[in-house]
Amino acid sequence: MKQTAIIIGASSGIGRALAKVLHQNGYRVIATARRLERLQELAAEQGEGLLVKKMDIADTSASLAILKEIVSGLQPVELIVLNAAVGGESSGMAWETQKEIIDINVRGTTALLNWAYSYFKKKGSGHIVTVSSVTAVRGNRYSPAYAASKAFITHFMQGLRQRARKEKAQVTLTDILPGFVDTAMIAGRKQAFWIASPGKAARQIYGAIKKKKSFVYVSKRWRLAAWLIKALPEGLYNRL
Numbered sequence: 001m002k003q004t005a006i007i008i009g010a011s012s013g014i015g016r017a018l019a020k021v022l023h024q025n026g027y028r029v030i031a032t033a034r035r036l037e038r039l040q041e042l043a044a045e046q047g048e049g050l051l052v053k054k055m056d057i058a059d060t061s062a063s064l065a066i067l068k069e070i071v072s073g074l075q076p077v078e079l080i081v082l083n084a085a086v087g088g089e090s091s092g093m094a095w096e097t098q099k100e101i102i103d104i105n106v107r108g109t110t111a112l113l114n115w116a117y118s119y120f121k122k123k124g125s126g127h128i129v130t131v132s133s134v135t136a137v138r139g140n141r142y143s144p145a146y147a148a149s150k151a152f153i154t155h156f157m158q159g160l161r162q163r164a165r166k167e168k169a170q171v172t173l174t175d176i177l178p179g180f181v182d183t184a185m186i187a188g189r190k191q192a193f194w195i196a197s198p199g200k201a202a203r204q205i206y207g208a209i210k211k212k213k214s215f216v217y218v219s220k221r222w223r224l225a226a227w228l229i230k231a232l233p234e235g236l237y238n239r240l
């Protein structure tokens with residue numbers, strides 16, 4: 001039987017590319033996001049075995065209900081990828097933007113992550129993948145709320161990994177920390193460098209899934225950048 005994967009946030013960018021990679025590697029994929037027409041285009045392009053569902057994770061009760069409905073209709077689900085997020089803070093410090101980041105990247109993602117963990121623990125197996133960011137390793141002036149939202153997810157995953165070990169839960173937890181990837185999220189960003197294509201990012205994420213990694217930097221060279229960002233003394237880092 002085909003393995004089933006659910007991707008939250010698969011209408012564009014990394015999530016869309018990952019949906020294709022998983023589908024092409026034999027998974028039955030359920031792709032979700034707010035823009036249904038984009039998902040339908042993806043389904044038409046990929047053919048049988050890629051299903052779509054509209055979902056807005058800012059509405060936690062509605063998105064939880066949809067996730068439960070998908071899971072109960074398509075058992076057994078073995079992989080849930082939490083990729084949906086918004087950025088958009090670089091242009092300013094508007095509270096409305098920051099609130100949206102917290103609502104989607106933190107509140108919406110955590111509600112689904114928490115449920116997925118309990119579901120897989122009870123089922124006795126499963127794999128959760130979160131798409132965080134290299135920005136999770138340290139705050140930055142370009143996007144304080146976005147970086148903090150990603151730090152929340154990365155710390156939450158670390159906590160869940162420890163908990164899974166203690167509880168002997170058979171749940172694999174993989175946190176992906178991308179550097180810059182060429183998607184709408186970084187369009188027009190002047191300070192971007194080492195930019196990977198969404199396809200390359202998706203292939204590396206697929207590799208991390210197959211190897212059941214705890215966390216990976218995408219692309220791989222961002223591991224070095226993350227190490228440097230963490231190692232810089234506070235005074236020097238704040239001058240960057």
Ligand SMILES: NC(=O)c1ccc[n+]([C@@H]2O[C@H](COP(=O)([O-])OP(=O)(O)OC[C@H]3O[C@@H](n4cnc5c(N)ncnc54)[C@H](OP(=O)(O)O)[C@@H]3O)[C@@H](O)[C@H]2O)c1
Pocket residue numbers: 008009010011012013014015016032033034035036038055056057058083084085086104108131132133134177178179180181182183184185186
């Ligand atoms: N691009 C980069 O350089 C970069 C770097 C580090 C980390 N990341 C992370 O990579 C992930 C994918 O981002 P991307 O670069 O591929 O950007 P993207 O093309 O903008 O993709 C974001 C995805 O999230 C979905 N999404 C956003 N809000 C949602 C909501 N409320 N409910 C459901 N789905 C929602 C979007 O779909 P709809 O708009 O259709 O809902 C879209 O499918 C994100 O977690 C991002 O933080 C990206």
